[in-house]
Amino acid sequence: MSLLDMQRQFRSFLVDGPNVLDQHVPADAAPGLAVYHHAYRAQLEECMRETFERTWAWLGDEQFHEAVRHYIETHPPSSWTISDYGAHFADVLDALYPDSPEVGELALLDWTLRRAFDGPDGRVLTTKTMIEDIDWDHAKIRFVPTLRMFAVRSNCSALWSAMASEKVPPAVEYFADAAAIRVWREGHRCRFQTIDELEMHAVNYVANGASFAELCGNLAHLLGEDHGTSAAGEFLAAWMGEGVVAAIE
Helix, strand or coil: CCHHHHHHHHHHHHHHCCCHHHHHCCHHHHHHHHHHHHHHHHHHHHHHHHHCHHHHHHHCHHHHHHHHHHHHHHCCCCCCCHHHCCCCHHHHHHHHCCCCHHHHHHHHHHHHHHHHHHCCCCCCCCCCCCCCCCCCCCCEEEECCCCEEEEEEECHHHHHHHHHCCCCCCCCCEEEEEEEEEEEEECCEEEEEEEEHHHHHHHHHHHCCCEHHHHHHHHHHHHCHHHHHHHHHHHHHHHHHCCCEEEEC
């Protein structure tokens, strides 16, 4: 067996347990290999508990452990840093709990908040720092680099907030209409908010390069001329007040 083959077998052993590697090591090495096998999984599970703290609280020790065990076996680390581990955990939970979308959504909120905390710094535009003579016919809104948004079907944000405050979570609710959560970092504090379908559309429209005038026109098409323009202005004011806007160019 070549060194590369042995390295591959050792990696497979860490992930899956005993395999053909047993044929190439002395019998008295088994206890030492078991230590490596346990330490590998224990370190990854500890990382998952830190990243998905609210998901862990929601599922409980046993169910979370089983979900993480399944994840470790199917998604070995692929990055140079362990802080990247867990990117697909929400997808795995969606598959494990297809009738409980709040489980995967809690994990996605946990993950997105962690990514926002580790994300790049960026300036924030406020009413005090905004220039006065903006050409609103061509101005484009630039969001802060930590802004992320994902669709949700449940009140997972309320569940997350209750657990973070050590309160009894409310009953799970499923939305009749489309909704999303936007996550961003304001200074050293990560924030999130559940938004409706209209704001979700507006955020996507602006993030894809539309100017503020184009946003006004698009919302006017959806809501009518007066309501569309006022809705665009309200969105911009709210985004600036919440520290979501980096610049108006």
